[in-house]
Amino acid sequence: MTATAAYFARARTDGRDWLVEADEPLAGLQLRSGGELPGIVATPALLEMVRKARRYGLKLARAIRAQDGREQVTAWVEIEPEADGEGCTIGIANWHATALPPADAAMADARRVAIERQVAEMSVRLGPDQQVIAVECDSEELEGIAARLRASRGERWTDLIQLDLDDGPGEPLDWRLLDGTRISIPGSSRHWKAVLLPLGPRPEKAGFELLLVADEPPAEQPPVAAKAEPRTIFDAAMGREIAPVLRQPIARIIANAETIRTQLAGPVAEEYSKYAADIATAGEHLLALIDDLTDLEVVESDTFDTAPDTIDLADVARRAAGILGVRAQERAIEIHAPGEDDSIPAVGEFRRVLQILLNLLGNALRYAPEGSHVRLIVERNDGRAQVTVADQGPGLSADQQAKVFEKFERLGRSGDGGSGLGLYISRRLARAMAGELSVESTPGEGARFTLDLPSFEERRTKPR
Incomplete structure (x- = not known):
């Protein structure tokens, strides 16, 4: 190793790759990164170099990057294994430290919203006046509340759920004051809060999403007794037993990984933050696969049916655009949704039509190039109501x-986490509502997926 004077700081590790001696500022970086002195090297890039040098008996030299909660550091590091093979000496030169930029408030808020959605055990779609439109529930503890909300569509959710507010009944509160409010769930020992998310920049027109989030995970359930009869590959086990058991722990894994990635619980090295991001992404893909398999079981059941009603296809398209607006912004893709004055009455189940449009729009955002446009076009055609995602x-x-x-067709794509079930399920849903889902495309010129449904006029004039 070169002369001591050539180094800004020196350090030494032992055969366990523990940092046993270190000059400042490396000693400070070790401690601020969550390590100890003596203790295992806490900077991932430095630890990797130390392990390689010790295992292969090689002298290594290269630039590394690291960060703690305050600074981002670049330095030139030279590592030489000791003659006995039990440790290494470290020399550091050209140490440069710069303050970390302040966190982007918009991105931090988007990450918070993503975490809340993952751990929520009930989601309620609300209208502009916070009236109940649709309910999705993944918790047995919340089934009572969910049934009450479903039976009271059109009423304000605050009239149906007990809020832990200091003030008594009075004028309806602004949604910002309701976000984060503690709520009481009869029969539940867990602590709950309401998370109110605006859909789009103008929630007074697009509406809101209400999430019910618990501070604690659910209590462990007793094991399900084995059944004597054999099961087919996609029987009710996925929906009734496996999916609910898997969904909550996976959601917690995603939430914890996002907490690490965003350093909400304290500073971590950049490499660890990237690892946490990979864990969160993998968890989201697994959760989406569980949802797809559950939907597959439902739509392939002999008893599957929809609950058609009169809906506004343009309104559903606007809601889908609002829900995926943040994802579009992240890829600089502009969504052109139907205007507020557009209205296309149709016959279909609101929840299922929204599910189809979210799948089509999500695919468009995933595969369209950054900086491009995605259009949601509604129209009447031969007495039918249609919405096209182009x-x-x-x-x-x-x-x-x-x-x-x-089914399971991914057209040779890999690495995007898709299951190959989304479009298959969407077409089954469309046909169950007496509709159709079709595609028109030319290579190099994009794709147009069209959902066709009976129009309100068609239903009204159809003989019974």
Whole structure:
């Protein structure tokens, strides 16, 4: 190793890759990164170099980057294994430390929203006046509240759920004051809060999403007794037993990984933050797969049916655009939704139509190039109500269009976490509502997926 004077700081590790001696500022970085002195090297890039040098008996030299909760550091590091092979000496030069930039408030808020959605055990779609529109519940503890909300569609949710507010009944509160409010759930020993999320920049027109989030995970359930009869691959086990058991722990894993990634619980090295991001992404993909398999079980059941009602297809399209607006902004993609004055009455189940449009729009955002446009076009055609999702992506060949609605078909794509079930399920849902889902595309010119449903006029004039 070169002369001592050439180094800004020196350090030494032992055969366990513990940092046993260190000059400042490396000693301070070790402690601020959550390590101890003596203790295992806490900077991932430095630890990797130390392990390689010790195991292979090689002298290594390169620049590394690290960060703690305050600074981002770059330095030139030279590591030389000791003759006995039990440790290494470290020399550091060209140490540069710069203050970390302040966190972006908008991105931090988007991450908070993503975490809340993952751990929520009930989601309620609300209208502009916070009236109940649709309810999704994943918790047995909340089934009573969910049933009450479903039976009271059109009423304000604050009239149906007990809020732990100091003030008594009075004028309706602004949604910002209701966000984070503690609520009481009869029969539940856990502590709950209401998370109120505006849909789009103008919630007074687009509405809100209400999430019920618990501070504690649910109590462990007793094991389910084995059944004597054999099961087929997609029987009721996925929906009734496996999916609810898996969904909550996976959501907690995602939430904890996001907490680490965003350093909400304290500073971590940049490499650890990236690892946590990979864990969160993998968890989200697994959760989406569970949802797809559950939906697959439902739509392939012999008893599956929908609950058609009169809906406004333009309104559903605007809601889908509002829900995925943040994802579009992250990729600089502009969504052109129907205008507030557009209205296309149709016959379908609101929840299922929204599910189809979220799938189509999510696919468009995933595969369209950054900086492009995605359009949601509503129209009447031959007495039918139609909504088309048109993107500027790579498009589909004739062979791909023939396969795109098949089960588990991903058209050769890999690495995007998709299950190949979304479009298959969406077409099954469309046909269950006496509708159709089709695609038109030319390679290099994007794709147009069209959902066709009976119009309100068609239902009214159809003989019974």
